[in-house]
Amino acid sequence: MTFDKKQFEEIIDAFTVTKEGLREVAADFRYDLRQGLKDPAQSSLRMLKSYIGLPTGDEQGEYLALDLGGTNVRVLRIRLDGEGRFEVLKKVAKPLRKEGAYDYIGKGSTATQMFDFLASLVDDAIDGERQETFLLGHTFSFPSEQSNLYNARLIVWTKEFATAGVEGEVVNDLLKAALHRRGIENVEPTAVINDTVAVLLAAAYEYGDTYIGSIYATGHNTCYLEPYAGKAEKPMILNLESGGFMKLVPNRFDAALDAASEKPGEQRLEKMASGRYMGELFGMALAELFGESRNYGFTSIDMSAILVDDTESLETAKKIVASKTGHVLGADDLALAKRLARAILVRSARLVTASYVGIIWQLAGDGGIQKQHIAIDGSVYAKMPGAKECITATLSELLGEDAEKIDTNLAHDGSGLGAAIAAAISTK
Secondary structure, eight states, rough: OOOOOOHHHHHHHOOOOHHHHHHHHHHHHHHHHHHHOOOOSSSSSSSSOOOOOOOSSOEEEEEEEEEEEESSSEEEEEEEETTTEEEEEEEEEEEEEEETTEEESSOOBHHHHHHHHHHHHHHHHHTTTSSEEEEEEEOOOSSSEESSSSOEEEEOOTTOOOOTTOOOSSSHHHHHHHHTTOOHHHHHHEEEEOOHHHHOOOOOOOOHHHHHHHHHHHHHHHEEEEETTTTSSSEEEEEOGGGGGOOOOOEEEEHHHTTTTTTSSSSSHHHHHHHHHHHHHHHHHHHHHOOOOOOOOOOOOHHHHHHHHOSOOOOHHHHHHHHHOOOOHHHHHHHHHHHHHHHHHHHHHHHHHHHHHHHHHHHHHSOOOOEEEEEEEEEEHHHTHHHHHHHHHHHHHGGGGGGGGEEEEEEETHHHHHHHHHHHHOOO
């Protein structure tokens, strides 16, 4: 078959954001920031306090880092050497669920089972040491209510976790009790942060001049250091839960995706920009071109493979589209399918970048934009062909000459280092 060219161009237009539209997104994002600082109820951004500022880069000592954000959990023993240097001395990693052996996250599992398992990993990381004191930082990537750096209370499990007895509890209290049951009295949990905050802490320690941290992967979120300029409050990292930013204009594919989602009317930026949804949007647009109403099950990994296929015959793209849709496309239509994938990725990167610019304007206040890095971790930024380049181009488009003061760094695996840094800062 051959795609209708007029219909195709109309779909591309639906996924195109103009420069003026982007500037509006950035301005609306900054407006939501400012409203959220006055009253979070007046903003689509959560403005969650982390109760931590940035490291100086001179933090030193040995610390433990517990990284709990998915089914694989890690405990690291990390030595901070100051001047942004560090060494991972030991890493222990195990899944929380092992087929046929154990399951600490499914229905029927308990808090005691889960946290006793975590305590055993901590024990492995310190090699059974019972004399030397270790402070432990905890990257805990689940919705939590936090009243200080230590005190994070789980609101609700996500990511298919169903462990009983954890929701409503302070996770560090559960961990301390489990360590005590194992006779580990020399490990002191002192800090809980989420993964986005961990990315910012890790990058600020390594590179300095970093005030924005972001996850751009299956999901999307950003945090930043709010300077509280002209106020008595100390600068603090605020977790925006920015995937929930709502002041965007969805196209018909976005609207259909949202209506069929688990939580309609929520997480608009995430649904328009994150890796979890990009493949679905691509499939919906293809289905319209095929005159069908089906969910083909495309993923962002499929899109990456299509985008990276630079062969003349686009053989990889041809196989992926055929396997998902049952349609074998000719060269011209394959080129259009690749262009569609590119348009969806470009829109994603441009919207995410506009949110960064809103924060950059907030940081600048009434002064000029200062030289800085933006720390980004995640599979879309690291692996989607053209994502980083599009972010750079969009910064130039929105900031002009000031864009030369901004660059983006891959903060790969910041969850562990960030947790250790949080433990170090907790002593100050």
